[in-house]
Amino acid sequence: MRQVRAIAAVELRRFLRDRSNIFFVFIFPLILVLLIGSQFGGSGPGGRVVVVGEGSDLRTAIVEALEDDDVRVTSADADDALEQVARGRTDVALQIEPGDADAFAAGEDVTIDVVASSQAGAPATVQRVRTAVQAVTAEQGQLTALTAAGAEPTAARTALERASEALDGARLEVVDVDEVAQELSGVGQFDVGAASQVLLFVFLISLAGSTTLIQGRRYGVVGRTLAAPVSTLQVLGGQALGRFVIALFQGAYIMAATAVLFGVDWGNLGLSALVLAAFSAAAAGAAMLVGSLLDNENAAVGAGIGLGLVLAALGGGMLPLELFPDSLRGVSLVTPHAWAYEAFAQIQRHDGTLTDILPQVGVLLAMAVVLLGLGSWALRRSLARAM
Structure with missing residues (x-):
């Protein structure tokens, strides 16, 4: 031997x-x-988003909402963000203008520019961005309405949090019947x-x-x-x-x-x-x-x-x-x-x-x-x- x-x-x-x-x-x-x-292999469970814009309450709220939804969020300037989208390094570029932040602070509707890449997961990530923006603007609108009615901002925010905790949120269960998707799920x-x-x-x-x-x-x-x-x-x-x-x-x-x-x-x-x-x-x-x-x-x-x-x-x-x-x-x-x-x-x-x-x-x-x-x-x- x-x-x-x-x-x-x-x-x-x-x-x-x-x-x-x-x-x-x-x-x-x-x-x-x-x-x-x-x-x-995809870009992760929730996709990738690069955010463009100066710091503001709107930016902070959107970033927190996306991260809570398991989306990977990074920051970049406008040119770098567009390059990342073009090269497929990110799914979505989200540009927040100063006017958007002002409209958000006033409780008004917000329109944000979104640029999606050609990656397979980009449409799903765009939907996650849309959901996050709608959620934070709706909450801000509720807060603005309560303060306009005479409530203190702190008390109004506390009331909204308690109401959110008291309500059962909507539950979505997705069942994939595709055998290939089931086999590769979670890989x-x-x-x-x-x-x-x-x-x-x-x-x-x-x-x-x-x-x-x-x-x-x-x-x-x-x-x-x-x-x-x-x-x-x-x-x-x-x-x-x-x-x-x-x-x-x-x-x-x-x-x-x-x-x-x-x-x-x-x-x-x-x-x-x-x-x-x-x-x-x-x-x-x-x-x-x-x-x-x-x-x-x-x-x-x-x-x-x-x-x-x-x-x-x-x-x-x-x-x-x-x-x-x-x-x-x-x-x-x-x-x-x-x-x-x-x-x-x-x-x-x-x-x-x-x-x-x-x-x-x-x-x-x-x-x-x-x-x-x-x-x-x-x-x-x-x-x-x-x-």
Whole structure:
């Protein structure tokens, strides 16, 4: 077993020594997670609003009402606010003019300029802004009417607060019947993208890294290893373990980095690690098979990237499986990506237990056994021809 671990450690060092992997292993996956989360993840529970205008009672009241409604509110000047809207960095720009603040103080109707972005959540945020403005202006109008009738401002405000507490507010319950919306409800902004990128890059980097196996045969590394007191079975085990460690390292790095940088919730870490390990074993088997059947590094890179991208596209590594039509959803089950995607979804979104993900993990392990068996057979055959 010591020989197997030594061979695997050599494979990992050779992989990390390749400087091109610095970008594709450590940086590029996080960039994609950020881009996917920014595009599809939404802007938070209540949206984003940037407020333009000097401090006033109207501005303070609107900001407090929006924040109570779970809207993220920031401040900026007019030009900066319009730029944020144009670039999609905020949903709505709200401009409060001095005349608006004066009308609010007098208890009159207020008209505020609102500029909405083209983001998907902008219409909902505009409605939240409209509701907040109507609420604060209505309250101010009531206060003005009471003080005009002779009530002291403090007593009038206290009376309005007591009346508001005594009345039961209107309750709105929204039931979404859309299955996709229900499935993705409550998912964090980067959660789906992070899981997809783990599947994409673990398999892609594993297949692309099969070139080290080809180089090992071509440059005589494997031959010199066999000249040592090491059996062919130990060489095969070391190569398989090396591919597995590379895949597991890639996936664990993405999971840890996204949890720290983007707050991705991976659910039960033990179960997520189990899914990653099973998927990494399948990726290792595929890498051994590609690296054993091909003798040219460039051909292996092209085949690995092409196959990795196709399988990721079919298995939910680029688009959530929930958006697939039923026919394509059935086809996706031939890929290990789809089974791992469903397992991660169970853990992240439904607090799945080991029993819940056991079918997916079982299929992944079966795929890993088949691929590792084929890869070992192909490598043994390749070594026998070389001798």
